[in-house]
Amino acid sequence: MNQPLILIVEDDKAVRNLIAATLDTQDYRYLTAxxxxxxxxxxxxxxxxxxxxxxxxxxxxxxxxxxxxxxxxLMPIIVISARSEDRDKIEALDAGADDYLTKPFSVEELLARVRVTLRRLRYIQNQNAESPVFTNGELTVDYSSGCVYLRGQELHLTPSEYKLLCLLARNVGKVLTHTAILKEIWGSTLDSDVASLRVFMTTLRKKLEKGPGSFQYIQTHVGVGYRMLRVEPSDENRKAAPGEETHDAANQNGSFQP
Incomplete structure (x- = not known):
């Protein structure tokens, strides 16, 4: 099977060559522009x-x-940019980007983002039609019955929590902005509704990530939105401390300064 083909669109030759060399270490095929x-x-x-x-x-x-x-x-697009303001990230994600990596970046994080995107792509490609059941780690969503199970036990979710969970599950691995979620779930794009969204997301996370050793399913990108993480059987990504908000940050150790 051919390795994935990745297109690098970057005008800075040094950055372009670094990304190309990084992909080459993993035997990914690549194009540059x-x-x-x-x-x-x-x-x-x-x-x-x-x-x-x-x-x-x-x-x-x-x-x-x-x-x-x-x-x-709908080909996956990962933005790699020196623009670090939330408004820039939100604009790119709302336009249709799947992920956003801020310069300077570490090559390890870049490869991790690529792996996450490829896992999500394979998951989508393997679905000839939408499966009536979504499974992620210890979480199961039965769309046909409208039931959610964690470790085999049914979870009791409010209608809004269930809608949020389904939206995240159908976009597993992708960052969804506050605006995109509000528009999809409530048909609203008002900034004032973000506070309500945070409340619903907090209660949903408490139900999904309860108990010691629970997996972390929802990742918070502060000021931007949320992402459902794909949990692998051997994943060591465990639940954050109660109330802790996690978001992506570039690893400054060994990071590349363009």
């Missing part, structure tokens, strides 16, 4: 499995590239 237009051409002709996209391109903003790709494809 130095401009947005070149990236679009490669994406159209070669249909890569993942796009690694910089936002600050010489011929336009990367967010516009995301929007153009999303008019014809």
């Amino acid at each position: 130095g401009t947005g237009e070149q990236g679009l051409q490669e994406a159209t002709l070669r249909q890569p499995d993942i796009v690694l996209l910089d936002l600050g391109l010489p011929d336009g903003d990367g967010v516009s590239i995301i929007r153009r790709i999303r008019t014809w494809s």
